[in-house]
Amino acid sequence: MRAFESAVLPHLDAAYTLARYLLRDEDDARDAVQDACLRALKYFREPQVVDPRPWFLQIVRNRCHTLRGTSSARADATEYDDNTHSPPAEDDAGPELPPGITPESVRNAVSQLPVKFREVLILREVQACSYEEIAQIVNAPVGTIMSRLSRARQRLRQALVPGRAGEMLT
Amino acid sequence: MSDEERDRDGALSALIREAMPPLTAPDDLREAIRSQLRARGRAALPLSATPSRWWLASPRASQWLAAASLLLVVGAGGWRLGRIQGRDRAQSEAVAQGALASHLRSLLGDHLTDVASTDRHTVKPWFAGKLDFSPPVADLATQGFPLIGGRVDYIGGRRVAALVYKHGAHFINVFVWPTSGGDTSVTSVAIQGYTVLHWTKGGMTYWAVSDVDPTALGTLAGLMQN
Numbered sequence: 001m002r003a004f005e006s007a008v009l010p011h012l013d014a015a016y017t018l019a020r021y022l023l024r025d026e027d028d029a030r031d032a033v034q035d036a037c038l039r040a041l042k043y044f045r046e047p048q049v050v051d052p053r054p055w056f057l058q059i060v061r062n063r064c065h066t067l068r069g070t071s072s073a074r075a076d077a078t079e080y081d082d083n084t085h086s087p088p089a090e091d092d093a094g095p096e097l098p099p100g101i102t103p104e105s106v107r108n109a110v111s112q113l114p115v116k117f118r119e120v121l122i123l124r125e126v127q128a129c130s131y132e133e134i135a136q137i138v139n140a141p142v143g144t145i146m147s148r149l150s151r152a153r154q155r156l157r158q159a160l161v162p163g164r165a166g167e168m169l170t
Numbered sequence: 171m172s173d174e175e176r177d178r179d180g181a182l183s184a185l186i187r188e189a190m191p192p193l194t195a196p197d198d199l200r201e202a203i204r205s206q207l208r209a210r211g212r213a214a215l216p217l218s219a220t221p222s223r224w225w226l227a228s229p230r231a232s233q234w235l236a237a238a239s240l241l242l243v244v245g246a247g248g249w250r251l252g253r254i255q256g257r258d259r260a261q262s263e264a265v266a267q268g269a270l271a272s273h274l275r276s277l278l279g280d281h282l283t284d285v286a287s288t289d290r291h292t293v294k295p296w297f298a299g300k301l302d303f304s305p306p307v308a309d310l311a312t313q314g315f316p317l318i319g320g321r322v323d324y325i326g327g328r329r330v331a332a333l334v335y336k337h338g339a340h341f342i343n344v345f346v347w348p349t350s351g352g353d354t355s356v357t358s359v360a361i362q363g364y365t366v367l368h369w370t371k372g373g374m375t376y377w378a379v380s381d382v383d384p385t386a387l388g389t390l391a392g393l394m395q396n
Contacts, residue, residue: 005207012203016195030199037203041210097181106189125186153182160185 004044007052008037014053014127015060021122022064024111032067036060054133061119061137068115101160109159117152124149265377266359266366268325272332273343273364273379276321282341283319283334293320297331305331305346306374308394315342315390325377335390340382342390349375356391358384367391 015036019029036059043059110118119138123129134149135142276282285296290307297305300322309317318334323345330347354370365384368377369391376394380387 001207001210005204009200009204012195012200013193016199017193020193021190030196033195033199034203034206037206041207097185101185103185103189106185110186110190121186122190125183126190126192156186157182 004041007044008040008056011053011056014057017126018057018060018119018122019064021110021126022061022115022119023067028064028067032060032063036063039063051133054129054136057123057127057129057133058137058139065115097157097160105160106156109156112159113152113155117148117155120145120148121152121156262357262368263359265326266361266368269343269345269366269377269379270361270364272323272325272345276323276332276334276343277341281321284321286319288317288319290317293317293333296320297322301329301331303331303348303374305333306372306394307333310335310390310393313389313393314386315393337380337382337386337390340380340386342378342380342382342387344390344394345377345379346374348373351375356388356395358388360384369395371395 012033015033016029019032019036020026023029023032036056040056040059110121113121116138120134123134123137129137131142131145134145138145140148285293287293287296288309288311290309294304294307297320305320307317307320311317315335315337318336318341320334321332323330323332323343325345325347328347330345333344333346335342335344349370350373351370353372354368356367356369358368359366364379364381365387366377366379367387368375370376371394376391378387378391378394
């Protein structure tokens, strides 16, 4: 139990942050984190859990998807458009950001993103996870993560520059 | 600076970090989780099925994991019962109270069982003709919960099967009746020093009541779910 506590409890803030931004509801986020802790306890085997943070965040992320009713099957079904839709853009591709963008409009734009983009963006920008960690957490190859991140940023830019949104979406 | 570090450095990244800063888990959430884990740590010890020096006897830790996961289910359920809202919650509470009242009545008089038998092949057929369903009857004597018998009881306006088990000096009533709902994990409430566990499995709803150690009652619930 002590080993479990020292492995998992330091990551409660990260877990709550992920759940809160993924689910956009405080009560749901609390439920997801609590459930995830119990699940983590159930599956925790010390020698196998080398790096507790991504391991625990993966459980949190999966709980969030369950609570949202997003089946992993459905997420897999949309996988193809990660790599075949168009080649990943440069990170700085897209329109220049105009001045005066408010935090609220950023939050809104992020919350409008499809969840597979939102989660990689949160993990990368907010949680500062490495590509490898994100790959483990969302259970996808690193290459897919990089392309998703790039597309997530691209979409976000488009959403934040309303006048050019249509042009960029084609 | 590596490419990977650089890609979090742009104007867009800065905007996102400003709009969505890392959050701190609320203190009460942290405390709830800590106390759940503490309760689990304490409760793992007196589990009757495990040897007293289980941590030495079981280097593979599989036993404590099994015990922990069982408690886990009970604990998680207790939580969830706390969040059931409105009518459902009131209904659950009414049934829990009804189950406790039946349990107490069964111990007050001399009416614990209508059919006294430790043989499930005697108890199960006995219900036929007295109820419009056939409750699953498990023999759990080898796991420390000998079957004492059964009776027909009355909870929430319907006839239900009451299975009576014993654990040490304690009696356990398990009330069973059909439900249209799907399987649920075990939820627990404590009323007046008694523990009431509820779960749904295979189209039957189960309410187990006893003054036995909640951990032991959780063990019974786990056994009956398998």
